[in-house]
Amino acid sequence: MTEPDGKPFLYVVVCAAGIAADVGHLITAARERGWEVGAFATPVAVAGGFLDAAAVQELTGRPVRSAWRAPGDPRPFPPPDAVVVAPATFNTVNKWAAGLADTLAVATLCEAYGLGVPVAVLPCVSEALAAHPAYRDSLTRLRGMGVRFGDPYSGEAQADGGRPEFGWERALDLLG
Known part of the structure; x- marks a missing residue:
């Protein structure tokens, strides 16, 4: 749902992968493209130190959500106009595809389908895990x-010892 200032609202769901520390690149790019942003994180992403919740809050102006709100508490974010999952881990992709909404982050993804909002995903999964049949089936179901x-x-790591760029802005491009 578009914000009162006319800007569309983007949910960013962050999973527990090392690259999650750089999610500020995505948030900054989204804001430059005219989005207001609210961030959700898996409990492991928060508890494991995979992202700096205070830094994300500074960028979005809103708290990072990782826990359920109490009954009767107001929703801290408006409904989304779109959702980005970045980085998306093996665990989250498989739980989401199976409809296992055991965390706020995954429940939010499950709900996005029912809301009919576009969802873009940047997977961050090792080649060994990506080869697992459950993961391949999950991708097929989600697509x-x-x-x-x-x-x-x-x-x-690549042959030169470096790592490839994650391509945060690609998620926004996928939303069209």
Whole structure:
């Protein structure tokens, strides 16, 4: 739902992967493209130190959501106009495809389908995990639900010892 100032609202769901520390690149790019942003994080992303919640809050002007709100508490974010999942881990992709909404982040993704909002995903999954049949089946199911996927990112070192760029802005491009 568009904000009172006319800006569309983007949910960014962050999972527990090393690259999550750089999610500020995505948030900054989204704001430059005219989005207001609210961030959700998996509990492990928060508790494991994969992202700096205070820094994300500084960028968005809103708290990072990772826990359920109490009954009767107001929703801190408006409904989304779109959702980005970046980085999306093996665990989150599989739980989401199976409809296992055991965390706020995954429940938010499950709900996005029912809301009919576009969802873009930047997977961050090792080649070994990506080869698992459950993961491949999950990708097929989510694509069938209209989810748009960017190129997979394994985070594995290249021959020169460096790591490839994650391509945060690609998620925004996928939303069209």
